[in-house]
Amino acid sequence: MKKIVERHPDIYVAKPAKIGFFAQQQENLNESKTVLENILEDSPYNQAFIRTLLSRLAFKGNDVHKQVSLLSGGERVRASLAKVFLGNYNVLVLDEPTNYLDIQTKEALSEVLKAYPGTIVFVTHDRSLIQSLATHSLSFEDEPPRVYAINQKSTKSATLKDGHQDKQAELLMIEVQIIETLGKLSSVMKEEEKEELDREYREYLQLLKKKKELED
Known part of the structure; x- marks a missing residue:
């Protein structure tokens, strides 16, 4: 290693x-x-x-x-x-x-x-x-x-527990992507790139909201 x-x-x-x-x-x-x-x-x-x-x-x-x-x-x-x-x-x-x-x-x-x-x-x-x-x-x-x-x-076994873990991992992945996008937004200078990152950020937020609603 x-x-x-x-x-x-x-x-x-x-x-x-x-x-x-x-x-x-x-x-x-x-x-x-x-x-x-x-x-x-x-x-x-x-x-x-x-x-x-x-x-x-x-x-x-x-x-x-x-x-x-x-x-x-x-x-x-x-x-x-x-x-x-x-x-x-x-x-x-x-x-x-x-x-x-x-x-x-x-x-x-x-x-x-x-x-x-x-x-x-x-x-x-x-x-x-x-x-x-x-x-x-x-x-x-x-x-x-x-x-x-x-x-x-x-x-992968098709158990309810595994399904729950997969959902938790997916939610965490979306949270990581949101944080990364915010980090990029703070350093980008070009207006077109800012608009694209802002769009991605809003999409991730919407996806996270929907996923959490399904989880509840």
């Missing part, structure tokens, strides 16, 4: 790729700062959206103000994942992201990752995460290594 992050000469990485890396050692966290402070350091998202996502990962209320040095093992994993997800990246590289997480938090993480608008490359032994998130697998059993498509329809 580090070869990708460090842009090893044996691996081609497109120049526009901005890579966020989650390591099992949680090396991206500043021990002396709180969970919220760590994420605010380099996140393009506003605090309201950051706290919404942290809440989904079980950092509710004042939990976001916990100092990293005082977090449990599971809390550190969740904080590190949130920092990567909410960073200014368009490609996420994740090394065993569900280690040390309980079942409920794994499900929440799966919803969050499915809402990510960029590319995710991950290594895991967690079959449920593969089934809910992966679209392709890279096999090193062949020479040279090969990429295989994964049939999502055959791996």
Whole structure:
């Protein structure tokens, strides 16, 4: 995984790729700062959206103000994942992201990752995460290594619970797109581009409203 992050000469990485890396050692966290402070350091998202996502990962209320040095093992994993997800990246590289997480938090993480608008490359032994998130697998059993498509329809069970998770992931994805569009609106100078982004923003708001009404 580090070869990708460090842009090893044996691996081609497109120049526009901005890579966020989650390591099992949680090396991206500043021990002396709180969970919220760590994420605010380099996140393009506003605090309201950051706290919404942290809440989904079980950092509710004042939990976001916990100092990293005082977090449990599971809390550190969740904080590190949130920092990567909410960073200014368009490609996420994740090394065993569900280690040390309980079942409920794994499900929440799966919803969050499915809402990510960029590319995710991950290594895991967690079959449920593969089934809910992966679209392709890279096999090193062949020479040279090969990429295989994964049939999502055959791996997903048609239970009510799965349907609920899919709806939650879709709502979160729309929320992410709204925040991204607002960010672009604040920096665009050309009037035509502003009008186009404003149209997209209003469409996303309408879609989010309809989805939430159906959810209720």
